Amino acid sequence: MSILAVTGVPTVILALGAIGLYLLLPGRPSRIRGLAPLLLAITAGALIGTFLSRMAGGPRGWFAAFALLALIGAVRTITHPRPVYSVLYFIVVVASVTGLLVLLDAEFVAAALLLIYAGAILVTYVFVIMLAQQKNPATYDLQAREPLAGCALGFVLLAILNGGWQKAPTIMPGAPQAGLGSPLQLGSHLFTSYLVAVQIAGVLLLAALIGAVAIARRRGEPEEG
């Protein structure tokens, strides 16, 4: 009861969003589907309004724009029946997260995210979709699996997380440091404190490379060379 009293409004907002997401998932009847954008718009507006009222300073306009874009992109990624469009909306999410990272003084991570995700990983996804996708939307793209249970689980998880944050003490942010996320500082931190982890990450990438080659090669194919 006390948790409900503290988090009353956001929980209602989250419930509205969960219902909207349920209606928007592929396979719902089209006559109730028209309600989904309205519900999701109310949710997004209320959420962003809540954040903005709590943020004391900082670039509020940019935060609101990037947050809204990221949420719209994420919802469309998981609800669009055509996989190619899902990937394109996911690029919107990556670009928005890049913007949010820049607002958090993490410039190098933002650049790396845009290069690796939008530049490399997403292109690989598009290639595989071109290889494997049929022309028309297939039945398995038009029917979601257990949408009610999925949305209910997501709502419960978010509501619990939300309750925890509401009770957490608010901390005053430390003063921003000049060049905190710059390549120089990040690199010197990475190659001194985390040197062993960098080596292990390299081994992991090599293992993934060999594994991908071993999995994707046809059985019984003659060895090259």
Add this chain to the structure above:
Amino acid sequence: MVSGYLTIGALLFVLGLVGFLTRRNLIIVFLCTELMFQGIILTLAALGRQPPGGSAPNLDGQVFALFLLAVAAAEAALALALVVFLYRYQPTLDAEAWKRLKEP
């Protein structure tokens, strides 16, 4: 100040989770794991900007986000290789088509 960023990160993660559970296309299922990674990267960067306990901003969150990028790249390579491999056996992307792999 960073609570908004943490909430956006959590929302991205949960949206990815819902998609992971409800979509049936194998490629979209793996795309949803990437969506969850986006939420985690945002959360890590936000917590590095304002660490819990009131200490000064540090770079540990950003370093972990970079390692997460490496893990995500490895995961995408293996997952897509697996999709291509499965597609050769049975030309469908339906996750239900591989039901018999799960325990009875």
